[in-house]
Amino acid sequence: MIISVASGKGGTGKTTVAVNLALSINDNVQFLDCDAEEPNAHIFLKPEIKKTAKVFIPVPKIDEAKCAYCGRCREVCVYNAIAVIPPSAGRKGKTLFFPNLCHGCGSCSYFCPEGAIKEVNREIGEIETGYAGSIEFAHGRLNIGEAMAPPVIREIKKHIKTECTVIIDAPPGTSCPVVETLKRSDYCVLVTEPTPFGLNDLMLAVEVLRKLKIPFGVVINRADLGDEKTDLYCDKENIPILMRIPFKKEIAMAYSKGEPIVMAFPEYKKEFIKLYEDIAGQVQ
């Protein structure tokens, strides 16, 4: 079973829920942190990293000796990653490539009539895998200055072992990285807080899940701060509220030191186990 934890926006306690859920089940669990822009789960799970693998995307390498400056590559590149300056009187031509714009689709090399373009790997991030106790762990990291997280996310998701309970910590937002992460999930836990910001972001996340047709429920974090509107919304939309985590300064302090709730306050473990059982019940 693949359970994703998402939130519309960061900072609502998504990583807290994902980590504590994984630690509470603890048996045959795999944890994937797909927030490749800002992975945080490792701070709490403290995994021992066994393997590091680079993530590459294929980008063109242009052999200027063969290039006829016909401009076909520029025509087929919809990302404007290639510019061709044809030769003119007394000046040689030049084909320029802008790696940051390239999505690695392979069109240019395929269509080059001169066979002047081959593909080479460009590193955009890395994946680390290992173990946090008995939990199998993987996360990815987009290199600083890189724009595209989805290829890193796809790479992390290749580690999914369907025979495990897979907990996925999703990135924030409602665009490509989140969608890439949530695809194939059996269930999604949406973490929110009961404030106008939290509710706004929750409503956006709900739209994403409905579009992707993934069943979901809500965990309300810092449940005693804010107002009632989140409860009213969930009630009206028939969205199950799976769990409430109170705002407690001790929980915030433990979090700030990188201590998971179930480690600092073991009494919460049974609540997270109940959360898992609720989810499992809904998936079947």
Add this chain to the structure above:
Amino acid sequence: MKQIVIISGKGGTGKTVITGAFAALAENKVMADCDVDAADLHLLLKPDIKERNEFRSGKTAVIDAEKCVKCGKCVKLCRFNAIAENFVVDPVSCEGCAFCSFACPAGAIRMEENISGEWFISETRFGPMVHARLGIAEENSGKLVSLVRQQAKELAEKNNSDWVIVDGAPGIGCPVIASISGVDCAIVVTEPTLSGLHDADRVIKAAKYFGVTVKLIVNKYDLNTDMTGKIEEYCKSGGIGLVGKIPFDESVVKAMVKGKTIIEHSENSPAGKEIAAAWNFMRKKLEEKI
């Protein structure tokens, strides 16, 4: 005219609360909400929409079943696994590269433009605001961010504004790169937590990579004073100006629930005072540079 952007590495650190407060404090400015994925600034500023525009960006492949000869070439060539065995395109996976449409021997694939969101020019009680809404599960948020930034800048030039105050996007990828490029200063808001420092460090590196001046504000600094100390050391060793330490203050949530900025709701609360001090400091710093 000076452009400042408030960013955070990750959402939920108080970026929008601080942007809203700055909007209340600054004079003669234009606001821009560049968190187009999950915009929140409108909840505080309650914009009255004056102008609504479609955001068209990117394309999606569409296969004409009548013309399709089921040769399978598109399925084989697509690097994004966006074309299923039954020759139906999954629009969410399609990156719009058009490789399939160029390569289709039957000419059965066309590229259709996406309407990926909307952007607005609005009036608020603090002045004009440019904001947007990215369609659910749409891509190209970086492009939409650039558009919002560009529109805000043009509006500020037209109005002779002194400031453009930008609520930035989270993360370190394309939306945040588009949020920070070319600004006079980026203010990173972080919380005194291990993950907060980790995220701030990554976004600061990204900002420096693009040559942007960075300052830092610690929000809820008293939740972990040891960690705040570590962040202060981090700033000192990295030559990053720490412009504010805001205490945890329940009046921030109360103001938010009422849809007000902390400055309007309780200017003299501990958080309100500290944010005002941070703004005055920033304002002077940036004005000196002129």
